[in-house]
Amino acid sequence: MQKLIVSLLAVLAGLLVHAQKVTGKVTDQLGQILPYSSIQVKGSGIGATANAQGIFQLRLTPGQYTITCQYVGYQQQEKTITLGNEDLELHFQLPQQQLTLNEVIVKKGEDAAYEIIRQAIKKRPVYRDELKQFTAQVYTKGQFRLRDFPKKFMGQKVDFEDGDSSKRKMLYLSETVAKYSVQLPGKSKVDVIATKVSGQSDGFGLSAPRIFSLYENLLTMGSGIAPRGIISPISDNALHYYKYKYEGSFMEDGRMVNHIQVIPKRKYEPLFQGYINIVEDEWRIHSLELIGVKEYGLQTFDTLRLQQLYVPTGSGPWVLRSQVMYPTIKVFGFDGFGSFANVYSDYNLNPAFPKGYFDNTILRYQDSSNKKPEDYWSQTRPVSLEPDEVADYQKKDSLERLHNSPAYLDSIDRVRNKLSWQSLILTGQTFTRQKNRSSIFVAPLIGTFSYNTVEGYVVNARATYTRQLDTLSISRRSFSISPEVRYGFSNKHVNPNVALNYRFGHKRFRTIGIAGGSDVFQFNNENPVSEFINTISSLWDNINRLKLYEARFAQFSYAQGLEDGFVWNLSGQYQDRLPLENSSNYVLRDVKDRGFTPNYPEPFTDSNITRHQALILSTSIRWQPGTKYVEFPGRRFSVGSKYPVFVLGFTQALKGPMGADVQYSKWNLGVNHSINLKLGGRMLYQVQIGGFLNKDSLQSPDYIHFKGSATRFTESYAGRFQLVTPYYFSNASKFYTAVFFEHHFNGLLTNKIPIIRKLKWNLVTGANALYYAPGRTYLEPFVGLENILRVFRFDFIVGLEDNGRVRHDFRLGLSSSLFGRR
Known part of the structure; x- marks a missing residue:
C-alpha cells in the first residue's frame, strides 16, 4: 500500500510541473532573418533549430538557464x-562575426589561408575516423516550393488540384524523426520513429540523415545531382583545385576560429565555392557555407x-x-x-550494437510511424513550423x-x-476510376500502327486494365489483364x-502471369528490332x-524475391509455330538497286521454318551480393548494392508432349556491373557466357541470338553490337562469350x-x-559524345572480324548505359 501511495504522489508531482x-526569433542587427539558427541550452543536450523564418521554440521546466544561439558567419550569443x-519570449539579434586580421607567419607571397588549409588536410583522416561509432536522433524537415510555373506543360494544363491559382506553391512538405x-x-x-507528409495521411516522409562530410576526399551526392561527386576543400588534392583567401578570425568559447573563403581555380570541375571556418x-x-552551381559540376x-x-x-x-x-x-x-534541414541530437558516442544489428535493411519505417498524433x-x-x-x-x-x-x-x-x-x-x-482504384491504359497510336513487309500495314490494338x-x-x-488484337x-x-x-507479397514480392492466343514473334523472342524504326527503314x-513467324501459344511465368538479393524466375511456353512470307513491297521512296530481303533471319540460314511445335521450360536465379533494402510496414524494396548482378539461367525444350518437335538444353550466365569511379566517371560492363548442352532438334527461333543494329539510329546500347545486322552472329555453339564495356567520363577530359x-557534352x-x-x-571499339541536347549520343564505331573484314560507321541514339536508357 505504501508503494502505491508513493507512486501516486510521484505521478501527481510530475503533473504539477509543467x-x-x-x-x-533570430535575426541579424538589421532585422534580417537568420534561418535554421542553432539554439542550445548550455550544459545540456536540450536544443532547437530555428525555422526558415528564424522562429524557434524550446520546452523547459521552471528554472534558470543559459541559452546560446549560433549561425554560420555570425557571433555566438548567450x-x-x-x-x-x-x-x-526570447529574441536574438546576432552581429556579424567581427573578423580580426591576426599576425600570422606566412610564406612569401602566399595568403595565410593556405597554411591553415594544409594543417586541416593533415588532420582530415583523424577527424574522418574520430567517431568510430555513434547513434543520434535526427529530425528532418524537407520542403520544396514553386515561385512560378507555366500554364501548360507538353500541351497539358498544369493543375495542382488545390483550388489555388497563385504561382507560389508548396509542392512538398514532410517531417521525420529517426534514430541514425x-x-x-x-x-x-x-x-524511422515518426514521419508525416502534408496531404498524405498514409505517406512516408523523407528520411536522409546522412552526413555530407568534408572530411571525405569526395562528397558523393548521387548521379542525378553531381555525377562525379564534389571535391572537398580539404581533400588531399584540394590545393590543385581550389584557391583560398584568409579573411580573418573570431573568438568563440575561448577558441580562435579562422574564416576562409573557398574559390574554385577552374570552371567545369566538380567544386564548391563559399566559406569554411577552421x-x-x-x-x-x-x-x-558552401555552394555548388552548374558551372562547377x-x-x-x-x-x-x-x-x-x-x-x-565536452x-x-x-x-x-x-x-x-x-x-x-x-x-x-x-x-x-x-x-532540407537535418537537426542532430541525443548523440551516444559509445553505443553497444547487438550482433547482427547492421543487416541488409538500411532504412526501416516502424509500424504506425506515420500515425503519430499532433501532440507528439x-x-x-x-x-518550429512556419505559418505557411x-x-x-x-x-x-x-x-x-x-x-x-x-x-470528388x-x-x-x-x-x-x-x-x-x-x-x-x-x-x-x-x-x-479512383473509387475502385482501377485504370485502363490504351496504347498510343505511334505503337498501334506500323508497317512491315510480312503483314503490310498493321494495326496492333492493345489495352491494359489494372486494379489495385x-x-x-x-x-x-x-x-x-491485357487484351491485344x-x-x-x-x-x-x-x-x-x-x-x-x-502481383502480391508483403516483404517479398511475387508475380504470377499467364498468357495465350495467337501472335507474331520475332525469330529472336527478345525483340531486337523496334517496329517503329523498322517502319521508317522499310518505307x-x-x-x-x-523477321517474323506466327504462333498459337500459351505461356506462364512466376517470379519471387528471396532473401539476400536473390530473385527466382520460372517460365514455360508452348508455341505452334507457322512460317510467314513477305506479302508487301510497298515503299514511300524507292532506293535504286536495293530490294527487300526474304522473311527469314539471314545470314545464318537461307530458308524459312516449316510448321512445328515447341514446348520450352526456363528457370533462372538472379543474385546481387550485398543487396540493401528499404522496409515499410508490410513491404520491402531492394535498392541494389555496389556489387555485380549475376544471372544464371537454364532452358530445356521437351520433345514429344503436345506434339513438340524441338529438343535441346542450353545454359547462360550473365554478369552486369556499374562501377562509380567518382572523379573518373562511371564504368559499366556486361559479360555473357553460355551455350548448348545438347541440340538434338533445333529451329531458327531456338538458336543463340545476339542483338544487332538495324539502322544508323540505334535503339539501345545495352548488350548490342552496333555494326552488324540483328542475326549476323546467331549460332548453335557449345560455348560463347560476349563482353560489352563502356566508360562514361561524365565531364572528365571534355571539361578541358x-x-x-560549354555545351556539356561528355566523352x-x-x-x-x-x-x-x-x-x-x-x-x-567505339568512341563518342553523349548528353547532346541532354538526351542524344553520337558514336564512331569500328568493327573487326577475324577474317580481316573491317567496318566503320556512326550511330546516333539516346544517351544510355549498358542496362537501359537513362
Missing part, C-alpha cells in the same frame, strides 16, 4: 533566463547550398549539430526552391478528405480522362491474345530487318575543351567483343 515554452510558470546509427567502416542504419590549433571544421539543380554547424561534446570529439541543403532549379518554365509532433519537433507550413498541413489535410469523397473522385476522373493529342499519339491514354487490390498506397497487390492489311491475318498478371530506305565543356568510349567458335571472333 514544461513552459520559450519562443523567439542569454541567461529565469523561467517561471509562464511562457517566455553508424559504425565504421561503412555501416549505417536509419530507424578552429586554430585543432584544425577541425567549425562550420561552413551540378547536373539537376541550378544551385545547391550546404550549411553545416559542428559543436564540441569529451573531445565534435559532432554535427545541423545540416541544411538549399536546392534551386529552373526547368521548362518551372521555378522551384527548397530546404508539437512536443518533439526541434524546428501550418496552413499547408491544414489545407492539404482538408483537401485529402475532400479528394477521397466519391463525388468522379470529378477528378472526368478531368483526367479527357483525351489529348499527346496521349493519343505519343504516350498512351490512361482512364482512371489494397487501399494502402505502398501495397503491391494488384491484378491486370493484331491485324495485317496485306496478309489479312488476325492475331488475338490476352495476358493476365497478378524510306527499303531495309526490312524485322572550351566549346564542348564515352568502350568496346564490344564476341567469341563463339574457333575462327569466329569479333571486336567493336
Whole structure:
C-alpha cells in the first residue's frame, strides 16, 4: 500500500510541473532573418533549430538557464533566463562575426589561408575516423516550393488540384524523426520513429540523415545531382583545385576560429565555392557555407547550398549539430526552391550494437510511424513550423478528405480522362476510376500502327486494365489483364491474345502471369528490332530487318524475391509455330538497286521454318551480393548494392508432349556491373557466357541470338553490337562469350575543351567483343559524345572480324548505359 501511495504522489508531482515554452526569433542587427539558427541550452543536450523564418521554440521546466544561439558567419550569443510558470519570449539579434586580421607567419607571397588549409588536410583522416561509432536522433524537415510555373506543360494544363491559382506553391512538405546509427567502416542504419507528409495521411516522409562530410576526399551526392561527386576543400588534392583567401578570425568559447573563403581555380570541375571556418590549433571544421552551381559540376539543380554547424561534446570529439541543403532549379518554365534541414541530437558516442544489428535493411519505417498524433509532433519537433507550413498541413489535410469523397473522385476522373493529342499519339491514354482504384491504359497510336513487309500495314490494338487490390498506397497487390488484337492489311491475318498478371507479397514480392492466343514473334523472342524504326527503314530506305513467324501459344511465368538479393524466375511456353512470307513491297521512296530481303533471319540460314511445335521450360536465379533494402510496414524494396548482378539461367525444350518437335538444353550466365569511379566517371560492363548442352532438334527461333543494329539510329546500347545486322552472329555453339564495356567520363577530359565543356557534352568510349567458335571472333571499339541536347549520343564505331573484314560507321541514339536508357 505504501508503494502505491508513493507512486501516486510521484505521478501527481510530475503533473504539477509543467514544461513552459520559450519562443523567439533570430535575426541579424538589421532585422534580417537568420534561418535554421542553432539554439542550445548550455550544459545540456536540450536544443532547437530555428525555422526558415528564424522562429524557434524550446520546452523547459521552471528554472534558470543559459541559452546560446549560433549561425554560420555570425557571433555566438548567450542569454541567461529565469523561467517561471509562464511562457517566455526570447529574441536574438546576432552581429556579424567581427573578423580580426591576426599576425600570422606566412610564406612569401602566399595568403595565410593556405597554411591553415594544409594543417586541416593533415588532420582530415583523424577527424574522418574520430567517431568510430555513434547513434543520434535526427529530425528532418524537407520542403520544396514553386515561385512560378507555366500554364501548360507538353500541351497539358498544369493543375495542382488545390483550388489555388497563385504561382507560389508548396509542392512538398514532410517531417521525420529517426534514430541514425553508424559504425565504421561503412555501416549505417536509419530507424524511422515518426514521419508525416502534408496531404498524405498514409505517406512516408523523407528520411536522409546522412552526413555530407568534408572530411571525405569526395562528397558523393548521387548521379542525378553531381555525377562525379564534389571535391572537398580539404581533400588531399584540394590545393590543385581550389584557391583560398584568409579573411580573418573570431573568438568563440575561448577558441580562435579562422574564416576562409573557398574559390574554385577552374570552371567545369566538380567544386564548391563559399566559406569554411577552421578552429586554430585543432584544425577541425567549425562550420561552413558552401555552394555548388552548374558551372562547377551540378547536373539537376541550378544551385545547391550546404550549411553545416559542428559543436564540441565536452569529451573531445565534435559532432554535427545541423545540416541544411538549399536546392534551386529552373526547368521548362518551372521555378522551384527548397530546404532540407537535418537537426542532430541525443548523440551516444559509445553505443553497444547487438550482433547482427547492421543487416541488409538500411532504412526501416516502424509500424504506425506515420500515425503519430499532433501532440507528439508539437512536443518533439526541434524546428518550429512556419505559418505557411501550418496552413499547408491544414489545407492539404482538408483537401485529402475532400479528394477521397466519391463525388470528388468522379470529378477528378472526368478531368483526367479527357483525351489529348499527346496521349493519343505519343504516350498512351490512361482512364482512371479512383473509387475502385482501377485504370485502363490504351496504347498510343505511334505503337498501334506500323508497317512491315510480312503483314503490310498493321494495326496492333492493345489495352491494359489494372486494379489495385489494397487501399494502402505502398501495397503491391494488384491484378491486370491485357487484351491485344493484331491485324495485317496485306496478309489479312488476325492475331488475338490476352495476358493476365497478378502481383502480391508483403516483404517479398511475387508475380504470377499467364498468357495465350495467337501472335507474331520475332525469330529472336527478345525483340531486337523496334517496329517503329523498322517502319521508317522499310518505307524510306527499303531495309526490312524485322523477321517474323506466327504462333498459337500459351505461356506462364512466376517470379519471387528471396532473401539476400536473390530473385527466382520460372517460365514455360508452348508455341505452334507457322512460317510467314513477305506479302508487301510497298515503299514511300524507292532506293535504286536495293530490294527487300526474304522473311527469314539471314545470314545464318537461307530458308524459312516449316510448321512445328515447341514446348520450352526456363528457370533462372538472379543474385546481387550485398543487396540493401528499404522496409515499410508490410513491404520491402531492394535498392541494389555496389556489387555485380549475376544471372544464371537454364532452358530445356521437351520433345514429344503436345506434339513438340524441338529438343535441346542450353545454359547462360550473365554478369552486369556499374562501377562509380567518382572523379573518373562511371564504368559499366556486361559479360555473357553460355551455350548448348545438347541440340538434338533445333529451329531458327531456338538458336543463340545476339542483338544487332538495324539502322544508323540505334535503339539501345545495352548488350548490342552496333555494326552488324540483328542475326549476323546467331549460332548453335557449345560455348560463347560476349563482353560489352563502356566508360562514361561524365565531364572528365571534355571539361578541358572550351566549346564542348560549354555545351556539356561528355566523352564515352568502350568496346564490344564476341567469341563463339574457333575462327569466329569479333571486336567493336567505339568512341563518342553523349548528353547532346541532354538526351542524344553520337558514336564512331569500328568493327573487326577475324577474317580481316573491317567496318566503320556512326550511330546516333539516346544517351544510355549498358542496362537501359537513362
